[in-house]
Every structure is written in structure tokens, then in C-alpha cells.
Amino acid sequence: MGILEVKDVNKRFGGLQALGNVNLSIAENSVHAIIGPNGAGKSTLLNCLVGKLIPDTGSVLFDGQSVLGRKAHEINQMGISRVFQTPEIFGDLTVFENVMIPCLAKRDGPFRMHAYEHMMDEADIVAQAAAMLDEVNMTDKRDMHAASLSRGDKRRLEMAMCLVQQPRLLLLDEPTAGMARADTNNTIELLRQIKQSRPITMVIIEHDMHVVFSLAERITVLAQGSPLVEDVPENIKGHPKVQEAYLGHAA
Amino acid sequence: MLGLNRKDLTLFLVVLGLVVFAPFLLNPFPDASGLARFNAGYPDLMQRFVIFGIFAIGFNILFGLTGYLSFGHAAFLGIGSYAGVWMMKLLTVNIVPAIIASTVIAGLASLVIGFICLRRSGIYFSILTLAFAQMSFALAYSVLTPITAGESGLQLSLSDPRILDGAAGNSIPAVNFFGITMRDGFDWAMGGWVFTFNFGYYFCATLMLVAFYLSIRIFRSPFGMMLRAVKSNQQRMNYTGLNPKPYTLAAFVISGMYAGLAGGLMVAVDPLAGADRMFWTASGEVVLMTILGGAGTLIGPVLGAGMIKYFENIFSRLNERDLNAMFDFLPDGLQGAAVAVAQMFVGDGWLLTLGLMFMLVVIFLPGGLVEGGQRIARLFRRKRPARRGPDSDRRSPQPSPHPGE
């Protein structure tokens, strides 16, 4: 029984079968990549995992509990964090505040009215956030406005915001999309460190095969809304079905 | 001290000083001089400064922090006023119950209205609040006449029950705070100056200081940080396990209570509540005060409120004769033309000036006076290495492009 169980998920948009009988089981503390050509249904699947879409049939269980029909913040409170294709951070706030907010959310839940305390008096939160910034080497930038960070630093900050909540499952939606090679390699390195330093399950949705094969322990290939193959990276490489999905029948 | 850091404490003490010494500061010109008309140190105007200061401080908690632009906050001002007068009619002319009722009832109203309006965001929200305010105005003006006295306005009368302080006597007792009437005070003549110290002003000013202090606490609290997060990125907030709705609603209710308090104080200094203070222009005015001073800054709304009320007072009192005197130095023909043009902007034309100010501020100074001040300060500081600090007083009044644009 994996930490995330996707069973018989179907999703139609009008006449288009976006997902057809998707079954996935993701083992706890593994790094699982979902790859596939454009239009294979990767984003639809991800949106079903975070509650943004509700599949027509099937179930999505996280740690035995269904995530379907729950709001995004409830899903996060269950222990799922998400990294977006373009980093979603609080641009108007400082880097340090950006990390404090998820700490508070973890400690206090979806809503709590601390309107009178000074935020810097929350010693435990401040310590947690500072330690996290230290881990991602951003301590020197803690008072900068997040919007003025470089692209790579924004990604780093977003990861820090997710990790500081100690999620059990981290969803990464094309974490290196649009990045230069050097930035991509840094991100891979960062993800490796994260994986080594704590127990965490990662699901990576990615185009870039370099990233996938550097990180993933298991790979699911999605084509036309259905899982084609699921195996360890060594077996995915050169798998005829995968080549066919990517290159078409001509191959 | 007071749980504030040094910078905030300094700011608070500056405001405290300004408020306490306002009767001096606002009367810089000797009474006899021709410039005395530009004095503002009389009770009626000073009361308006601090009352609208409260209104704007509250509005800023909603608009400045969360970015939700309400166009209907005057409704809560009006509701507060009506609640206040009713308390005076039913219970006592002591203002304490009146002010408490104003705040609480405006808070309840904003809870209901906010709950509905906050189902939508952005433009929808602005339009919904505007519609609610206009509806409240229509209700107060004609539908609920038994409660609001419609056009003539709700005021105290001899036949009021006033359960606590009895209905004895042939005259309506003056509105008071445990026996001290709002009109109490004394004049202090010194040289050519007369300084007026008025209880009503200091009472309102004290409450404004409390309101200002609370707003600093809110700005610096985790709650305030969440409100800024609402403005910055609701998507990220959701995926961080936070529910933006209750945060925004809480901000809405707090700002509604501030508006109610301001409305209560308005009737405490002058026990008459009219529907016109709920009109859309009144809602627009508080928006202007906030952005003129600097939305999202602590001191901005106070400055903006003072500025607008001061100019309103000066401009709307100027008449043709004053203008003729002002442009006396010009040759006859030019004088006539100048007076004709200037007349558009004074007296009844004050609203035109207000509208123009509105546009100019939004176009050229979206960060308001505070940003303007910072720009000037930066000009003088050019030589020093640019400081990149937390800059904690100014929160993104700059036009930030939409995410993803």
C-alpha cells in the first residue's frame, strides 16, 4: 500500500478522454516521476491529485484518505505540498516572511487570528524559518522582497516554503521548466539534498529527461491519458513502447 | 515599549505629539492676520480630522493590506451613526453606550455584508460593496424612515425614553461623557493667537490614538502578515494550507468596526445622523484619503484624512470675494479670468477639486504622500549607498503587475 493510491481514475472534457483508467501506487519515501509527451494528461492528473479537478470516476487516496472534493488548503493540511511550474511565492513580502507563513499555517491550521502579537515574538516560528533559510543558503537574502529575487532563488524559496511544513508528499510540476542548464543542475542538486536529509515522498512531473533520470527511482510513462509503462529508470530507457509514445509509429 | 519596535514607537509618538498639540500646530497664524482663514485649529474641524482619521485607518486595514477595494464603507459609517443616536435616544446621552453600540452594530452589519461580498474578489467585490452601500443609502433615505427619520436625519428629541438618565426636564441634555459635555473646553489667548482646547476633540483624538495603536499591532502581527499574503498571492496561500476567506472577512469586519466607531463619534460630537453620509461620494472619499496618504502604510491614512478634510474646509469656504482679493495683484482682465477659473474649484466646486486630486494621485503618485516623501528623501540621500532594508512601513503600494502578466 503506497502513500498515494490512484485507482481507476477517468476524466473527460467534452469528447476528450483526458485520463483513462489511471492506476498508480506511489511508495512512501520514493521519488516517482510521471513523464509523457504533450497532451498525455500529466497536468490533468496533477490537478486531480490536488483537488482542483474531480475525476469522473475512481479514487485518489493519500495515506488511506480520499483527497477528492477537498479544498487546496485542506489537502495541504493533510501533508501534501506543491511546487509550481513558475514559482508561486508572496512577491510583496520579504523572503523571511515567505517562509514564516507556511510555518504558521502548519502550526495554527487554515485560520487563526493573531492580530495582537508581534510576529517576531513567535520564537518557535522564527527559529524554524531561520533554520530553513539556512538550509537553502538564503539567509543573506532574508530581508529582500521576494519579487526581486532571481528566478533560481525564487524556486529555492518556494521549495523552502514547502519543506518547512515537513510535508509527507511533495508534488513538483515541471520544477525546471524554462531554466538554464546551470539552474537545472542546481535544482537537481537541491532536490537530491532534500531527499537525503529527510523522509519525504516526491512526485515529479517533468519534460526534461535529464532531470527525470537524475532523480527518479520509479517512472510512470503516461500516453493519451493512460499509464503506458511503470518501471525503474534503467528499464524505461530504450523501452520500445516509450519510444513509440514519444516518437510516433514511424520509430 | 508598548510592544512596538523602535521605528513604530517613534511613529506612534510623533502622531501622539501631533494630536496632542494640534490646537497649537493648526493655528499658526495670528487671529487678526489675513492668513487666519488658513488656520484649522478650531474644534469642529479638528474633530473631523481625527474622526475621519479613524475611518481611513480602518479602511486601510482592508484595502491597504488585503487589496480588496471596498466602495461601500460609508454604509458602516452611517450604520454606526444611526446606532449611536438610537442608543442616546433609548438609553442615555452619555456617549459610552452609543459608541460601543456603533462599533458593535457596524461590525455585525459588516459581517453580513462582507460574507456576501467576499464570495467574489476583484472588481466584483468593489461593485458588490458599492451596490450594498447604495442600497443602504436608499433604505436609510426612504424605506426605513421610522428608524432613520429619512431626509431630515435622526436626532434627539424631548420625547425620547432615555431609560438610564430619565426623560425629565424641558430641554434635551447635552451629549456628554460622564458629565463632561463634548462642547466643554477653554480658550487660551496668547499674543495674537487664541488656542481652543475642546473636550470633544481630545476624546475623539484619544480614540484615534487607540485605533492607530491597534492598527500598528495588526500590521506587525502574524494576522497582518496573512492579510498581506492575501493581497500578494492567494493561490500560494491556498496551497500553503491557509484559507484566505476568513482572513479577508476578519479584515473586512475590523475595518467595518472602525467605520462604525467613526460614525459613532460623529454623532457623539453632533447628535444628528443623516443618510447622506452613506452616499457613494462618502465611500469614495475614504478611498481617496487612504490612497492620497499611501495605502498599506501606517501613517498614510491619517495624513490623507487630515489633508482632505483640511482642503475641503478651505476650498469650500472660499467665495468670489475671497478669490478677487487673492488675484488682486493681476491686471483687471486677467484677474476676472483667473477668478472665473478658480471659481470652478471652490465653494460647491470642491468636488471637482476632489475628483482631480483623485485622478492626479492615482496617475502620478499611486503610493501616496508617504511614497512621495520617500522619493524626496531618496533624492537627498543619493550620495549614500542605496539601503535595501525591510522598508517595513511601506507595503507594496507600487503598481505591481498581475501575476503571470
Added chain:
Amino acid sequence: MDAIILQVLNGLDKGSAYALIALGLTLIFGTLGVVNFAHGVLFALGAFCAVTLQAFFSASFSTVDESRTDFLGNPLKVEVPYVEAWFGETVGGVLIDWSVPLAILLAIPVMAVVGIVMERGLIKHFYKRPHADQILVTFGLAIVLQQIIKYFFGANPIPVPAPDAFRGSFDFGVMLGFDPFTIIYPYWRLVYFGFAAVIIGGIFAFLRFTTFGMVVRAGMADRETVGLLGINIDRRFTIMFGLAAVVAGLAGVMYAPIVAPNYDMGMNFLVLSFVVVVVGGMGSLPGAVLAGFLLGIIESFASMGAVIALIPGINQVIIYLVAIIVLLVRPRGLMGRKGVMED
């Protein structure tokens, strides 16, 4: 039955005005992504075009009519409008009488220029700014324009009569087979409804059947892509803004005989038109029209004596109540699409 028809008819003229203003708002909103708080003032400007033209045609000079005497036996002084002196009594008289419909000819260029100047001079600079700034700047503009109207025309309403031929009412009930005097309907209101229907039809046809309209509709759906196709969307949007201004202006011109134009009429109509847009569904043109008529008719029913006797003042708030209920039940409005302005 006859009472119901009467109220529906009574709701049509106000509904037409709401629909026309809301249509313009939606056009601007859908194409430019700007909420124009100054749109109501454009409606008022149109009405004052009618006021101006009537005043212009009626401008007169005094002359002495030797053939007639006043009650003291002196020769009678009469006011002769210039137009009558210039073009003869018949033509001049017709001009004065028909000044409201003629004001359409004046309003079209005036409103187009106002709209284009507004867009090029002000709104254009706000496309990239937050919505709050757009609302604020157009709100300021609305106050300014309103005060300018007040400066020139004063604070009192100025009645503008409709042409003689359309003054008065007719018994619509008899025509429908009811008893006489059950449905008395003023001619001009019927004219107004017909006029609005023609304009609304014209706009829909324009958007449907012309290339220009096609591009605009495409732009409403996805501005970025249309821009990428190399189509100069900006110029078209300027024209759309001008068009929306003209529509609002014409709605105002023809409305002048129904309610005497007042400098603050624009804002009252604007708030209600916003409600109309929200009820109809932001960004939906048919929604704006449908909701405009619907709310106009509902308001008219709420103004019936029997209803007011039951719930005093309901006519003042009914539109808001309906709007609140619609939004609670269908947050996107009657015909709103998903994802319009929901960021």
C-alpha cells in the same frame, strides 16, 4: 393580466437604458479589461447633448410684433428663435420640435471624440495597472465630468420635451383587446424601446458579421493570442471604447424626455448598470441585455402601488436584493462564463 402587461411595458424603458449602459460597460470590460466607473457620466453627457441642442435651437432674440398688442395696448414683444428667423417659421419650428432626435446627430461625433480621447489620454495608461487603480482613476474622472456638467448646466433638472408627434400617451390596452384606459402608454417610451432594440441589434450584428467584430470577439476571448497574430488590437479597442461611449451617449440622448436630465443622473444609472452587469454575468453581452430588461421590469413591478403598500420602499432596493440573491445562487451571474476576471 392587463396590469402585468402594463408593468412589463413600464419596465421596458428603464430596462432599455440599463441594457444599453450595461452593454457598453461589458464591451469595454470584455475587450479592454477595464472597469469604467465613468461610463454612467457618458450616459449623462448624452442627455446633455439633447439639452444643449434644444437650448441652441431655442436661442432667441426679442422683436416687436406690430400686428399684435399686449394687454396695455402697446405693440407686443415676442421672442423669435434664431432658427425660425433664418430658416422660416416652419423649418425652424420643426427643428426646435425635433431637437431630441436631432441631438443624435450631435451626440454621435461628440461622444465618439469623448470616448476616444478618454481611452487614448487616460485609460490606455492603465491597462497594465491593477484593477483597483483603474476603478479609482475612472471614479475620479466620473466626479470631474459630473462637476463640469454641473458647472455648465446647474444643479437642477432641465426638462427636454419630446417632439410633438410623440408627446402624450395612447391606449395600448384597447389595441390588445382589453378595456379602455387599462394600459395607457406614452408614445416616447415605445420609441425609446424601439430605439434601444435597434442599437442592441446593430451591435450584435456588427460583432457577429463584420471582420472587425470577429476580431473584437476573439480579443474578448483571448487578447494575448490575437495580439500575437499581428493584428493591431489596440486601435480596434480604441474604436470599441468610442463605440461604447456613443452607445451610452445615445441611450442618454433619447432618455432625456423621459426623465429631465440632471448632472448626477449618470452615477445613479452607473451603480444600477454595474449591478446589471454582475447579474448578467461579467463579460457576457447577451447577459447584460437580458439582465438589463429583467431588472428594469422587476423594478417596475416593485413600483406598483399594491406592492409598495405591502412592503414600503421595496422599489428602491429590489434591484439590489435580486442581485444579491442571484449572486448567492449563481455566483457567475445568469450567463457568465467561468474564469472571467476571477484572478
